[in-house]
Amino acid sequence: xxxxxxxxxxxxxxxxxxxxxxxxxxxxxxxxxxxxxxxxxxxxxxxxxxxxxxxxxxxxxxxxxxx
Numbered sequence: 001x002x003x004x005x006x007x008x009x010x011x012x013x014x015x016x017x018x019x020x021x022x023x024x025x026x027x028x029x030x031x032x033x034x035x036x037x038x039x040x041x042x043x044x045x046x047x048x049x050x051x052x053x054x055x056x057x058x059x060x061x062x063x064x065x066x067x
Contacts, residue, residue, distance in 0.1 A: 004062050011059040018052045 025048060029041040 008059055008062050011055050011062065015052065015055045015059065018048055018055060022048045022052065 022045065025041060025045050029038070029045065032038065032041060
């Protein structure tokens, strides 16, 4: 397996983990109440969304044909 495919596979796995984290955080956010809890959950969700965007960008860059 080429390095690119291996790296893409690793990124795909990390994307899957981050997506699972986001689902869990969203479920927790729905169960919590109170301003402090909501602020913390919003921050954690934002961090995971940022990580997901970065991973998707890395995957896209690795998937593009080299010229």
